[in-house]
Amino acid sequence: MGRMAGVVESKQGQEAIGGHRERVAGLSQRLGLMPLARALRQVLKQDVRILAYHRVLDSVEPEGFAFDAELISASADMFRQQMALLRRRFHPLRFSELLDCIDAGRAVPPRSVLVTFDDGYDDNYRVAWPILRDLDMSAMFFVSTGHIDTGLPYAYDWLAHMLCSMPAGELSLPEIGLQTQLAGPGPSRRALVAAVLDRAKALDAATQEALITRLEEQLAMPREGGDDNCRPMTWEQLRQMRESGMEVGSHGVSHRMLAKLPRAQMRAELVDSRQALARELGIQAQVLSFPVGGRDAFNDEVIEAARDAGYRMACSYLAGTSTLAQAHHFRMARLPVERQMGMAWFEAMLSVPEVFSYTSRSRKA
Numbered sequence: 001m002g003r004m005a006g007v008v009e010s011k012q013g014q015e016a017i018g019g020h021r022e023r024v025a026g027l028s029q030r031l032g033l034m035p036l037a038r039a040l041r042q043v044l045k046q047d048v049r050i051l052a053y054h055r056v057l058d059s060v061e062p063e064g065f066a067f068d069a070e071l072i073s074a075s076a077d078m079f080r081q082q083m084a085l086l087r088r089r090f091h092p093l094r095f096s097e098l099l100d101c102i103d104a105g106r107a108v109p110p111r112s113v114l115v116t117f118d119d120g121y122d123d124n125y126r127v128a129w130p131i132l133r134d135l136d137m138s139a140m141f142f143v144s145t146g147h148i149d150t151g152l153p154y155a156y157d158w159l160a161h162m163l164c165s166m167p168a169g170e171l172s173l174p175e176i177g178l179q180t181q182l183a184g185p186g187p188s189r190r191a192l193v194a195a196v197l198d199r200a201k202a203l204d205a206a207t208q209e210a211l212i213t214r215l216e217e218q219l220a221m222p223r224e225g226g227d228d229n230c231r232p233m234t235w236e237q238l239r240q241m242r243e244s245g246m247e248v249g250s251h252g253v254s255h256r257m258l259a260k261l262p263r264a265q266m267r268a269e270l271v272d273s274r275q276a277l278a279r280e281l282g283i284q285a286q287v288l289s290f291p292v293g294g295r296d297a298f299n300d301e302v303i304e305a306a307r308d309a310g311y312r313m314a315c316s317y318l319a320g321t322s323t324l325a326q327a328h329h330f331r332m333a334r335l336p337v338e339r340q341m342g343m344a345w346f347e348a349m350l351s352v353p354e355v356f357s358y359t360s361r362s363r364k365a
């Protein structure tokens with residue numbers, strides 16, 4: 001497996017760190033340290049916390065879930081508790097309010113937090129939206145416009161699905177230098193699937209596409225069949241969400257890593273997705289999130305193209321918080337929410353992000 005082994009090991013390392021942080025977070029909470037930490041930090045640093053979610057499902061159990069389990073951010077119950085905590089202890093903001101603060105040269109309210117979703121999975125509509133409405137909360141949904149209404153899974157998801165579903169045996173993926181024996185379903189298969197996705201995302205766009213297409217043909221699993229466990233939202237669903245106060249932004253057209261595309265295609269992803277949002281939802285999108293969002297997903301050229309296309313702010317998938325200094329507007333860090341997080345950890349991450357933020361394995365820089 002060569003380099004692949006290192007990836008799988010570092011995943012296990014991450015989980016060990018995760019367990020450690022969960023314990024420290026729990027201890028800090030029992031000692032009542034979190035309100036103090038929040039108050040102290042507020043004096044020292046005026047920044048915004050932007051939470052990043054992908055999917056919220058009824059259950060977070062990866063067993064039997066034949067798609068990318070790393071994209072399950074929380075269960076419905078966890079999400080409800082998390083949103084209730086934001087209401088109680090923090091100051092939930094909308095991006096429109098954040099941009100107003102910038103325009104007026106005003107500081108953001110203390111303990112400001114924003115909620116974002118990437119990609120546009122239909123569970124955002126079915127599971128997350130009713131909870132947000134119940135709690136009178138808003139969120140920003142960054143959608144890849146080319147996927148909306150198609151009913152089809154994303155390319156990375158289909159790659160994960162094929163690898164989850166194929167029989168045990170020889171697996172050969174020369175594009176990423178992998179030749180191995182694929183184990184039966186279980187944790188080791190899931191670790192391998194996660195590692196393959198990491199490697200695939202490091203390839204250029206054309207090679208990524210070629211790898212996925214080759215597997216679809218080889219396994220006779222065309223994406224066109226789709227799957228109920230992995231569908232994008234429809235425009236009609238997004239219109240309903242907008243009417244109830246949700247915000248919608250761009251996540252490109254086809255979920256390509258912008259920095260890996262030829263210049264004209266990169267610019268088209270930014271312009272065309274913004275046009276689709278205007279046409280379908282009647283909005284002038286102000287904010288985008290860069291697909292995949294790690295250090296190799298965007299660069300100065302991409303940021304300049306985003307400005308030219310009419311956006312005023314962009315979120316990355318780099319872990320952390322950002323102040324509203326101009327230099328950060330197109331590099332806003334976020335705090336990924338992961339399904340392994342208990343409530344103590346979640347609250348600790350929001351209170352002291354420097355210590356408790358989770359550098360997401362699959363989207364790590």
Ligand SMILES: [Zn+2]
Pocket residue numbers: 118119251255291292
């Ligand atoms: Zn994405």
